[in-house]
Amino acid sequence: MRPKPVVGLGGSWLLVFLLIAALSILAWRRYLSPLADIPGPFLASFSRWWHIRRILVGDQNVQLVRLHEKHGHFVRIAQNEISVSHPDGIKQILLQPLWKAKWYELLQLPDYRYKPPMATLDPKKKVEKSRNLAPGYALSNVIKSEDAISRTIEMLLDWMDKCAEKREPMHIDKFFTYTAFDIVGEVVFSKQFGFLREGIDIGNSIANPLALNAYAAVGGFFQPLNLIVANPFVTWLQVMPMGHLFNTTMKAINERERNQDARFDLIAHWFKMLEQHPERMTLRDIHAQATTSVGAGADTVSCALQSFIYHMIRHPTAWARARDEIDTARRERGLCTDRVVSFDHAQQLPYLQSCIKEAMRVFGPVPMGLPRVVPKGGLTIGNRTFPAGTVLSINPWVMHHSKEIWGPDAHEFNPDRWLSDSIASKEKYWIPFGAGCNSCPGRNIAKMEISKILATIVRDYDIRQVDKNQEWKYKAYFTVVPHSWPCYIDKRRD
Secondary structure (H helix, E strand, O other): OOOOOOOOHHHHHHHHHHHHHHHHHHHHHHHHOOOOOOOOOOHHHOOOHHHHHHHHHOOHHHHHHHHHHHHOOEEEEEOOEEEEOOOOHHHHHHOOOOOEOHHHHHHOOOOOOOOOHHHOOOHHHHHHHHHHHHHHHOHHHHHHHHHHHHHHHHHHHHHHHHHHHHOOOEOHHHHHHHHHHHHHHHHHHOOOOOHHHHOOOHHHOOHHHHHHHHHHHHHOOOHHHHHHHOOHHHHHHOOOHHHHHHHHHHHHHHHHHHOOOOOOOHHHHHHHHHHHOOOOOOHHHHHHHHHHHHHHHHHHHHHHHHHHHHHHOOOHHHHHHHHHHHHHHHHHHOOOOOOOOOHHHHOOOHHHHHHHHHHHHHOOOOOOOEEEEOOOOOEEEOOEEEOOOOEEEEOHHHHHOOHHHHOOOOOOOOHHHHHOOOHHHOHHHOOOOOOHHHOOOOHHHHHHHHHHHHHHHHHHEEEEEOOOOOOOEOOOOOOOOOEOOOEEEEEOOO
């Protein structure tokens, strides 16, 4: 009797071969890689999955702070990425013209046809793109929108007055986000989006970026998947959050073109640059940057505003000192007398500014690391040299909570640290807006609205949580936006 042939034997050997190859790669990453001796979570020594899991859980920021406190300046967070907390890290990584990691390509919104400077990996090309757009963000231009920003802030104050009069709790997290979005609309398009007018999230325009927030944090690690999700067809279908964000932006641009009363806003700056230098930029560059401004500009400001209020009401002495500073400035120098405090006057309040900086230090809006690629020849930080191709990242939360830099009370809210004689040497480690040529282009807008809003609120209102023992909730995805801590608002009576 003839034996039956063995079916699928070649396929079985292939599977065995692939399994051995995969295990060999993982073993090399774990035990033989030039990074093998750098401590970190076991899973991170051969894959990206530890980092992805912490992002999706929403605690990557505090986990990284904990790991650096345990292991020191260098922590391995993926097979080829090292988180760096060495004091020289910012200078060596963020202030040098290093290529960004491929993760940044995820920020091509809504798809690969739209590449803003933030998503451009090559530092030279990034600088070229930025020079076409950056003049619009200059403080000398932003200051021209201050009256419009003040009118928007007045709408927030009207809601606060209404809640104070009715003695109803106010979801301050939502209204700060509404305000930030409407100010972006004013500065970029000369028109609010209408959130403060309605007092609601119109068309889930804010809820959708929250979904995008989670996707943006992890999508960049899956390049093939991102090509499938972020493409023109999916953009047209509007089934992903970035498509909704893009359509919101395009609608605002179209309305801006019909607005005869528009100021010389950001869009006007960019269209003028396109007209003068069509060889240097395209219409899609404008659409990409406008989408990025809408998507990122509001979350970061809302976080900063919330962090200030949240920490200051837990430190009533600090609130009282900030108010006394404003009252003295009003009485002795005639400052801060308008309904909305001017940016110039708010800048002349050193203790208030210290409180703002400290709030953004202890709870900043950016929980993700800022990854760069080591160039040819390697890169030395401290006593460690990293080979070319290694990804090195600086995490703002890690730097802001470093006891080596800020002292043993680095985890505590202490505005007085910004008034000490030694603070000048530490300013370079305060990076809520990034550092170097990759700093947030909209930082002048953010600083203006944050200073104006908080100076006005401290001067005119008392705030307390409905449940003073309740901690806010948040997820540390691409940005951090706290929520769910309603407050009572009391109008100050002189």
